Amino acid sequence: MNGYYLSQENVKDFISHLMKKKTVYAPHAKADHSFVFEEVVDADNVILDYVRTLNSIKKYFMPSREVMLRYNLDDNSYSIEDVEPVKGIFLGVHSYDMQAVLRLDHSFSHGNPEKNYLTRRLDNIFIGTSFTPDNFHFSSSVNIQPHKTEGFDLFMHKTDRGYVLEEVTKTGSDLMKGFDQLTKFHGEYPNSEHFKSHLYAPQEKLSKVFEESYDNPVWHEIAQKCVGCGTCNLACPTCYCFDVEDHVDLSLQSGSRERRLDSCMLRGFTEVAGGEVFRDRLADRIRHRVYRKFKYISDSAGEPWCVGCGRCTIYCTAGISIVDIVNRLVSDYDKKQIVQDSDMIAAWD
Amino acid sequence: MIKTVNIKPENFKELYFPTLAEITEVQQFTEKEKWYKLSLLDGSNLGHYPGQFVEVSIFGAGEAPISITSAPNSYGSFELCIREVGMFTEMIHKMKAGDKLGIRGPFGQGFDVNELYGKDILIIGGGIGIVPLRSLINYILDHRQDYGRLIITYGARNSKDLLFPEELELWQSNPDVEFHQTVDYGDESWKGNVGVITTLIPPLDLDLKNTIACITGPPIMYKFVLLTLQSKGLQDDNIYMSLERRMKCGVGKCGHCQINHSYVCQDGPVYHYPDLKLIREAI
Numbered sequence: 001m002n003g004y005y006l007s008q009e010n011v012k013d014f015i016s017h018l019m020k021k022k023t024v025y026a027p028h029a030k031a032d033h034s035f036v037f038e039e040v041v042d043a044d045n046v047i048l049d050y051v052r053t054l055n056s057i058k059k060y061f062m063p064s065r066e067v068m069l070r071y072n073l074d075d076n077s078y079s080i081e082d083v084e085p086v087k088g089i090f091l092g093v094h095s096y097d098m099q100a101v102l103r104l105d106h107s108f109s110h111g112n113p114e115k116n117y118l119t120r121r122l123d124n125i126f127i128g129t130s131f132t133p134d135n136f137h138f139s140s141s142v143n144i145q146p147h148k149t150e151g152f153d154l155f156m157h158k159t160d161r162g163y164v165l166e167e168v169t170k171t172g173s174d175l176m177k178g179f180d181q182l183t184k185f186h187g188e189y190p191n192s193e194h195f196k197s198h199l200y201a202p203q204e205k206l207s208k209v210f211e212e213s214y215d216n217p218v219w220h221e222i223a224q225k226c227v228g229c230g231t232c233n234l235a236c237p238t239c240y241c242f243d244v245e246d247h248v249d250l251s252l253q254s255g256s257r258e259r260r261l262d263s264c265m266l267r268g269f270t271e272v273a274g275g276e277v278f279r280d281r282l283a284d285r286i287r288h289r290v291y292r293k294f295k296y297i298s299d300s301a302g303e304p305w306c307v308g309c310g311r312c313t314i315y316c317t318a319g320i321s322i323v324d325i326v327n328r329l330v331s332d333y334d335k336k337q338i339v340q341d342s343d344m345i346a347a348w349d
Numbered sequence: 350m351i352k353t354v355n356i357k358p359e360n361f362k363e364l365y366f367p368t369l370a371e372i373t374e375v376q377q378f379t380e381k382e383k384w385y386k387l388s389l390l391d392g393s394n395l396g397h398y399p400g401q402f403v404e405v406s407i408f409g410a411g412e413a414p415i416s417i418t419s420a421p422n423s424y425g426s427f428e429l430c431i432r433e434v435g436m437f438t439e440m441i442h443k444m445k446a447g448d449k450l451g452i453r454g455p456f457g458q459g460f461d462v463n464e465l466y467g468k469d470i471l472i473i474g475g476g477i478g479i480v481p482l483r484s485l486i487n488y489i490l491d492h493r494q495d496y497g498r499l500i501i502t503y504g505a506r507n508s509k510d511l512l513f514p515e516e517l518e519l520w521q522s523n524p525d526v527e528f529h530q531t532v533d534y535g536d537e538s539w540k541g542n543v544g545v546i547t548t549l550i551p552p553l554d555l556d557l558k559n560t561i562a563c564i565t566g567p568p569i570m571y572k573f574v575l576l577t578l579q580s581k582g583l584q585d586d587n588i589y590m591s592l593e594r595r596m597k598c599g600v601g602k603c604g605h606c607q608i609n610h611s612y613v614c615q616d617g618p619v620y621h622y623p624d625l626k627l628i629r630e631a632i
Contacts, residue, residue, distance in 0.1 A: 068365045071408040076449050078408060080366050099351075106351050111615065112600040115361035122358065150350075214629060241604030244365070244597060248409045255409050257365075262604070269605060272595045273413065273434040276568060278608070284630065288607075296610040303351050 001173065003185035007162040010181045015043035017179045018089050022125065025060065026091040027053055040091070048092045048129050049158070052137070052309060056097040056237030058104060060086050061120045062261075064234075068116070068244065069257040081256075083115065085122035089175075092129045092156075095148040096139040096307040100237030101126075102151050106301055107240055125171060128152040129163070133195045136310030138323050141199035144307055147191045157190045164189060197323050201330045203304050209326075209333040210295040214287070218328050223283040225318045230263030232289065232312035232322075238305050241269075264289055290325060364600045367406045367451030368393075373426065375446055378512045381433045382477070383442055384418070388426045389452065395427045399485035400459030400591055400619040404599045405429065406451035410440050414596040414614070417455060418480045420487035430480045430512060456599040457618050460485050460563055460589060462492075468561045469497035471553070473574055475504050475546050475566025479512055481591055481618075482565050486520070493525060497559060500527040504546030504566075507532045508539040529553075546570065547577040557582050563619075564590040571632045575622075588622035592631065 006014060018024045024040040027050045035050040037057050071078035101121075108117040130146045131137070139146070149155045153172030156163040164185050167173045176182075201209055233239045243262040248255035262269060265285050270278035279285050293306035306322065313321040374386035389395065395403070397417050406412040419428035433442045444450070462485075470489060474482045489496050501520055505511045511530070520528040529549045531542035542549065546566070562583060564574055571590060578588060594606035596614040606613035609628045616624075625631050 069367075069408075073409055076369060076408065078367075078451075080363060102351050108602070109356050112364055112602070113356040113361050114600075114602060115363050116365075118356065118361050119358070240602075242598075243603065243605070244412060246409050246411045257406075257408075257411075259365075264604060264607075270595055272593060273438065274432075276593070278568075278594060279630070288630075291609070292607075296607075299610065301352050 001167040002176075003167065003189065004165045004176075004182035005162065005185050006156065006165045006182065009162075011048065011162070012043045013181060014179060015040060015046055015091065018091060018127075018175070019043065021175065022087060022089045024089045024091050025057070030054065037090070039088075046092065048156070050092070051131070051134050052094065052311065053097075055235070056100055056309070056311075057090055057093060058097075058100065058237050058240075060088070060090075061101065061117055062104065062240055062242075065258055065260045066116065067256045067258050070254065071257070072254050073248070074253055083119045085124070086120050087123045089125045089127065091127045093126055093152070094131045094309075095128060095146055095150075096137070096144050096309045097237055098126060098128060098151040099139075099144050099148070099303075099307045100309070103238045103297075103301070103303070103305055103307070104240055107238075107297070125175060126152045126154075127172075128155040130156070130158045130190065130193065132158075133193055133197070134310070135196050136314050137308060138195060138197040138199060138310060139308030140193075140195045141197075141202075142304045142306055142308045143203065145191065146193040147189065155189075159190065197310070199308075199323060199330070200327050203298065205330070206294050206304065206326070207299060209329050210291060212333050212336065213329040216329055216332055218325060218332070219283040219287045222286050222320055222325060223281070225320055226265075226282055226286055227318050228265050228267065228282050228285065229317055230265040231315050231317055233263035233265055234261065235311035235315045236293075237307060237309060237311070238293070239263075264292070290322065293322070294326065364598070364602070365453070367404070367412075367453045369449050370452045372444055372446050372448050372450065375444070378430070378514065379510055382430060382510075382512055383433075384428060384430045384513075385441075385444075386419075386426055386428050387450065387452070390449070392425065394423065394425050395452075395455055397421055397427065397455035397484075398459035399462065399488045400481050401455040401457050402481070402596065402599075402618065403427075403429075403452050403454035403456065404596075405431075405441070406453070407437065407440050408451065410437050412451075412453070412597070413437050414456075414599060416481035416484075416618075418483045420484050420491055430477075430483075432477055454599055456596070457614050458616060458620075460591075460619050462488060465489075465561055465563075466495055467497065467559075469556055469559050470499050471555065471560050471562040472499070472501040472503075473546065473550070473562060473564040473566070474502070475570040475574075476506065476510070477512070478565035478567065478570070478591075479503050480565075482563060483513060483516070485563060490523075490526075497556075498527060499525065500553060500555075500560075501529065502546060502549040502553075503528075503530045504549065505530075505532050507534045508536060508541075545573070547573050550574070550577045550581060553581075555581065555583070557584070557587075560587060562588045564588065568593060568632075575632070585622045585626065589619055590622060590625065591618045592620065592625075593618070
């Protein structure tokens, strides 16, 4: 696979080249420090040097709302809503958001492979860009470096004067055909960035830490601050829990069944008919969410379900940091180990 | 690396598409509970096991998980018993024979009838918990020679809340069934036991090694039933129980029914108690 220099001046032409092939989705500025993925209409508006987008590209494969069925109430006839592959080029995706998509792929394909999600995922091309971690990114702690190319077809490594473009897959190489403003790159691809935020344990250890953390007082302490709004769920690129609701049209003759993203932080999430709520305490809901990111799925799937993007911490209305929670669990675990070790030494003496 | 599963598009599953079923019979048991007999309009058999559930859907109202109360059969009909407890069940309660409902499923793990083979079966049903257990009871009655004693304990709030009145009489008079029932609150018309369901268990003479307890009831009941069974000397290995949760999608995706790592709609609703002990939030 080849690598090329792509100067800052050539980036616009490169985007125009991509736009001739397929619909391109890329980051755009929304406000001074907000970015969103949108369909590219004008290559000039694309911003590849961004911190993070408000939402991840999850929204294209698992829309926050989608119609599952349409029905006619007069004769009980109903039909399934057709789902089309997105068939886009996703440009400027950060490695943690790519990893989040790979995690969603796992969630929607194991057990019952879900048509809606998996169909949208067909025939897409992903072009990554490296990022400079801010105070909130901690993806290196969950084994996702800014230059991780897994899942991408092409990868744009940021350099001082532009990018080094790495071909990762054959699809990526094919995409480069017809674009000739390139000089070949020989050498090592850049592969490290400095992170300011860290989890103090690798996943192998986290799994053990979480085995011991179920009754940690931290869940109740965080519940004193948390307002249970569910923003962390909405911001999370690997959260996919959903609810399904029916909407009847004003005519009262037809309607649709829609699914929308739901939030395990909301009290009603586990409520059943009759009023029983199975995770009534906020502390239990906080624990459930954090365990879902580091233990419940990770134990069988092999990687943490948190990708270290930092969104849940930035957008938390109460200023709660998932990094602080996990590090507190790690430090409590370590203290306990030290006590156990010294007990053992004492017993030995 | 994440363990990925590669699936070809032809194997993608349409998970949320209901099949229409017609209500063929309705019977009102109590003020709040009605029994429905249904048949799938495409003529297919539901093909369920005792303890499984279906997602019932009404267009315009939504979907809800409902236990199947009939035993598996080959003639294409199945039965549900539904308590009116909210907007959705209120709409079902207004339906009559000839009306149509959407059905998805059956879903989940029911009672493993092969695992129960040859054993004495102790049924413990609290309130509406008798609904899924009735499927197992009738399955055992249909295959009576394959099982040992059939001991049914059933408790309801009061005598007006007892479900399946005709069948209760049949079980009572059947020499092959040991039937015990109680109500929490007695009244003038009630001549039987008064007390919570756990009062029925201590007097039972059980072959502890060969008895399997199958429990379904309101969440509050489990703790007390388990304590009673333990003091009776029944091993955890001999206990199966069915959990209630909000099983919205039925296919292990939506997350509502999840308890720790377990999706109740996939691993349950019927669990072997030793497995359930590892799930902290379960009981």
